[in-house]
Amino acid sequence: MEILMNKEQRFERMPSSKMLLYVAMGSIVMLFAGLTSAYLVREAEGNWLKFDLPQLFWVSSGLILLSSITMNWAVMAAKKNNSSTASKALLITLLLGFGFMISQYLSWRSLYSQGIVFSGNPSASFLYVITGFHIAHLIGGLIALMVVLYKSSQNIYNSRNLLGIQNCAIYWHFLDGLWIYLFIFLLYVR
Numbered sequence: 001m002e003i004l005m006n007k008e009q010r011f012e013r014m015p016s017s018k019m020l021l022y023v024a025m026g027s028i029v030m031l032f033a034g035l036t037s038a039y040l041v042r043e044a045e046g047n048w049l050k051f052d053l054p055q056l057f058w059v060s061s062g063l064i065l066l067s068s069i070t071m072n073w074a075v076m077a078a079k080k081n082n083s084s085t086a087s088k089a090l091l092i093t094l095l096l097g098f099g100f101m102i103s104q105y106l107s108w109r110s111l112y113s114q115g116i117v118f119s120g121n122p123s124a125s126f127l128y129v130i131t132g133f134h135i136a137h138l139i140g141g142l143i144a145l146m147v148v149l150y151k152s153s154q155n156i157y158n159s160r161n162l163l164g165i166q167n168c169a170i171y172w173h174f175l176d177g178l179w180i181y182l183f184i185f186l187l188y189v190r
Contacts, residue, residue, distance in 0.1 A: 021167050025174050028137060032178060035133065036185055039126045043189075049121035051114070053186055054107035060100050061183050067096035068176045071169050078157040078165050086157060086165070090149040093172070097142050100179075104135055130182055134175070141175050144168045 042048075074089035108128065111117075116124045148168040151157065157165045 015163055017163065017167055018170075021171060025171070028174075028178070031133065032130070032182065035126070035130050036182075036189075039130070039185075040189065042122050042126065047122065049116070049123045051111075051116055051123070053127075054110045056103045056107040056110065057183055057186075060103040060107065061180065063096050063100045063103060064176045064179050067093045067100070068173055070096060071172045074152070075162070075165055075169050078152065078162055079159050081158045083152055083155045083157065087149060087152045090145060090152055090165075094142065094145045094149060097138065097145060097172075101135060101138065101142075104131060107131075127186065130186070134179055134182060137178075138175055141168075141172050144171060 070089045070093040074086045074093060077083075077085035077089055108131075111124070111127070116127075118125055118128045145168060148157075148165050151164060
């Protein structure tokens with residue numbers, strides 16, 4: 001009986017918030033798998049406008065990759081009980097996230113000025129829908145970042161209390177990886 005109790009004591013359950021996060025990310029993966037699959041099927045049918053992606057998509061990609069680095073910096077600082085540095089890193093991550101959104105908006109404006117509009121052709125519609133859904137999920141990430149930044153400024157996160165900042169980081173890295181996948185997909189599947 002003692003051996004069984006020791007095993008139970010060592011068993012750590014995954015927090016429910018982390019489990020729910022993984023379920024949500026799985027749902028998001030399915031959404032984008034469906035969208036990219038539909039893109040491929042519709043492209044094969046013809047009547048597909050070929051156009052170059054805006055150069056600002058490269059800027060967006062750079063911003064989001066940098067934001068992953070700053071998010072890691074924030075988690076590492078929280079693990080070292082350095083709330084001030086964690087807050088600075090979270091603020092930079094937040095600003096890079098807003099920069100990503102602005103570069104996406106400017107990309108859409110560039111496309112629109114070239115006559116590539118949402119209802120003009122299925123290829124343009126797919127581009128706007130795919131990037132729009134990513135932005136919608138990114139807005140959720142930015143809201144989470146703001147909450148985590150506020151809590152970090154209140155010295156909530158430390159080496160013994162990391163769940164909130166870790167969940168935020170997992171979601172943020174997921175969004176980053178999702179964008180890189182989408183960008184490569186849109187870049188090469190044309």
